Amino acid sequence: MSETDPRLRKMFEAVAQAVIAHADELTELDSAIGDGDHGHNMTRGMQAVLGELDALVAKPWNEALKAAGMQLVMKVGGASGPLYGTLVMTLGKSLDTPPTRDGLTAALHAAIEAVMARGKASAGQKTMLDVLVPVSEAVSAGRSPAEVAEVARKACAATKEMLATKGRASFLGERSVGHIDPGARSSQIMIEAIAEQLGDAK
Amino acid sequence: MSETDPRLRKMFEAVAQAVIAHADELTELDSAIGDGDHGHNMTRGMQAVLGELDALVAKPWNEALKAAGMQLVMKVGGASGPLYGTLVMTLGKSLDTPPTRDGLTAALHAAIEAVMARGKASAGQKTMLDVLVPVSEAVSAGRSPAEVAEVARKACAATKEMLATKGRASFLGERSVGHIDPGARSSQIMIEAIAEQLGDAK
Amino acid sequence: MKKLINSVDTVLADSLNGFCRAHGDILVAGEELKFVRRKDLKAGKVALVSGGGSGHEPLHGGLVGHGMLDAACPGQVFTSPTPDQMLAAVEAVDTGAGVLFIVKNYEGDVMNFEMAAEMASGEVARVLTNDDVAVEDSLYTTGRRGVAGTLVVEKIVGAAAEEGRDLAALKALGDKVNARTRSMGVALTSCTVPAAGKPMFEIGEDEMEMGVGIHGEPGRRRVKLASADDIAAEMIGAILKDLGETARGEALLFVNGFGATPAMELYLMYDAAAKKAEAAGLSIARSLVGSYVTSLDMAGCSLTVTVLDDEMKALWDAPVHTAALRWGM
Amino acid sequence: MKKLINSVDTVLADSLNGFCRAHGDILVAGEELKFVRRKDLKAGKVALVSGGGSGHEPLHGGLVGHGMLDAACPGQVFTSPTPDQMLAAVEAVDTGAGVLFIVKNYEGDVMNFEMAAEMASGEVARVLTNDDVAVEDSLYTTGRRGVAGTLVVEKIVGAAAEEGRDLAALKALGDKVNARTRSMGVALTSCTVPAAGKPMFEIGEDEMEMGVGIHGEPGRRRVKLASADDIAAEMIGAILKDLGETARGEALLFVNGFGATPAMELYLMYDAAAKKAEAAGLSIARSLVGSYVTSLDMAGCSLTVTVLDDEMKALWDAPVHTAALRWGM
Ligand SMILES: Nc1ncnc2c1ncn2[C@@H]1O[C@H](COP(=O)(O)OP(=O)(O)O)[C@@H](O)[C@H]1O
Ligand SMILES: Nc1ncnc2c1ncn2[C@@H]1O[C@H](COP(=O)(O)OP(=O)(O)O)[C@@H](O)[C@H]1O
Ligand SMILES: [Mg+2]
Ligand SMILES: [Mg+2]
Ligand SMILES: [Mg+2]
């Protein structure tokens, strides 16, 4: 199979490997304020993407992302499956191909809107959105990949002191405070992997 | 209520209190090679006897023993209930009143025969009989209360190295070796209490 | 971790295979174990489909059969099933009268069932269960969890579906049963997800977690172990308070074990809970005691009260034949 | 000790009260909770009475009702009931056709039931169950224990009693079912008797006890924790070896949880065990999976195989309505 863009394979591999490498940490975080499956869920999804990698990278960027998003929906399960699936599918639907910086900004915006609609949530509720929203803003503002990664790192750390009002952690009330949100951390890990790829590509 | 013989109350009290004082040890022994209830079973029976004490000691020796034996049958449960109940009831049935040394010898013999028949067991199988049988022989041989108590002590200790072929401990096969039999120990405790009473009475 | 398993990767498949094998008279497994469905479907009947993370057995697979569910989709342990599972189940059991999803209120379950409903071609409605009073029901949060009360919804709606009621009527009935049902749980120990290999939380010998859900998540409060009577008083108190004016007349009292608590303790809790509920003026007309909505090997239990009316009582009594609940046939 | 109780002294009474309260439609408690009996007796039917130490719930009280027992006598935890309990039960349920005692082979149970039989005025016969192959059956020992197979005996004999068979015929049938039934158990943890307050034995995180009974007594061997497949292979192997020539044709496979093992693991064990039994040539015609003959809060399970004939199969299928087993009505 021919590859439409060699960067695509590298990107998918980098993201999947980063998530899988941090699976135990994600599960640990989810055990503290959730049900302890986030690492397993994400690993299942990333392995599905890796398993289909040859077929995915034969597609153009937007089709590849749509297909990868559908893989996440069908394999991850839990709350993060529909959310990350929706994120990636919408990215695919909205992205021009080959991607441009402006196109990416708009697509990211659309994708995060879709995640908010799917999960009926917004930033400030101690979820992945607390990383995704500032990241999207940083991208809109024209920040460099390294700067965006730094924004994600800070945003993730900031979820620690937040009170959860969405997701399983919300069932804990006050007891949710003092722990980093697992979905915020998985988002940050993915952003960081992407930023590194983009940085290298520069 | 008038008491037919003041020794009767003392005897019942001494035996019951001795057993109750050793309940934890009996349960401990039964946990190792049985089901961990011997101390509770015996305590339940002894408390029933103490609860009926005024009525019991108003009867002559033989009737009192028969009634106490029935209390044990109806309150102890497990294997030890029917066995000790049979022992004491048969003692009552066989004893002349007031008791004589010869009468006691014969009654003890009859009572132990009844226990063997009820439990289809004999000495050498790691049960209470390994204390009761040598005690009966020592009584027949005219030994003093202190000597009989010493026989009981040794006989009880000797059950440690025996292989159980009766009672729950037999389910353990070789693993029953190395532990004192709980029923042997409760028998010894009762014999010792009786011997002390008889010694004091001398 | 001490479990009777072959390997952590095959727990779910091995267990589902055993389940379908043991109940092959009434159940069949869907392709790739995406769902479990009734062997005999009834044409023209609205199909009831539920599902959720595994680890709550016998819920939901054990509630598939005549008088209850048509299919159940088992997710990974404590993880919502994925939309392809629900789609495959709908495909297999929809005989044309539409499908009612019965979904426990967790964002994962809600979103996955929602995506399946969006993708399904036939008519689909949904009942969302949220009986857990341990979670404050606020406009600003996810709302209450669906826990053991889900079984009551499935039983009563299942009986009505068997009678031939239509999709809208069944949805309305499900919503009504849910509105009259409240639960609360207490855990004495944590549970161990096979893939994690260790308990989800540490807890002292003299402590308990009050207000737990069914996913090994911590409860609302960590408190000292109390007597059964005191635990029942707190839980029944919270349930009745939340039911408010609804809490009158006849009720179903359901004592549900979390997996590692034996019948002896569950019946003891039933005694304590029934006394409290009756002292508060309810008349316990129906009861259910057993481990039906579990949390793997967690020790503890939940109490569920459903305030009955005559219709609900008759539907509860209607014949049912599933792996876990069976009467009248 | 973490249990849902009020105090160690009231565990049994509190639990029995809850049990009788929850199943008041079919059961009544005898005076001083000496026994639990069917609400509706059937004149002219031989009465079936069983009992034993408590801590094995739902055995035996949960097996009282139409098609099974007429009464059950609960002893203290793991302690045989006393003869006055059996006498009171016989008094309450003997309608003139005689009484069949179903007794698990433990010296305590045997002797207490024996004394009751000697004291009873009516006709009494006895079936002794001894299905546990973990114990060597030798002329020089107490013989094998009666464990989970007792449920199978009670179900099949109970159905025959309902048909109106006489005492001698029922005793013969019970002996036959027992002779065609074998069990073996494995424990992953110990259990805690409430009055003792601590586990009966210590066991490592990577160990199990092979060949345990249902009283928290140690098994025959302490071994390393093995896979479900290997455990099932050892247990089914021992059972089939002991059944010898009898092990052919159709069989009932019963996977019984000891109290703290959830359905997920029991079904997984069922899968493993059924495969082994079928590979050995048996055809699994009936199955039962659940915690029916427990050992308080012990984790682990037993496997029971009963080789069926047509009569036994029909009696197994006959209607039953008890707290724990119910079908056909
Ligand atoms: N409504 C929501 N909107 C956005 N993110 C959410 C929402 N609900 C949950 N999440 C995210 O999903 C993460 C949990 O994912 P995961 O553990 O895989 O699913 P589950 O909670 O179903 O077990 C949370 O840490 C949070 O970041
Ligand atoms: N057949 C028997 N003959 C004599 N003594 C026996 C017999 N079976 C058991 N015992 C005695 O009973 C003791 C156990 O009593 P207990 O623990 O109260 O009853 P159970 O074994 O029913 O739990 C044993 O230690 C043993 O000494
Ligand atoms: Mg999670
Ligand atoms: Mg004992
Ligand atoms: Mg989850």
Ligand SMILES: [Mg+2]
């Ligand atoms: Mg005992």
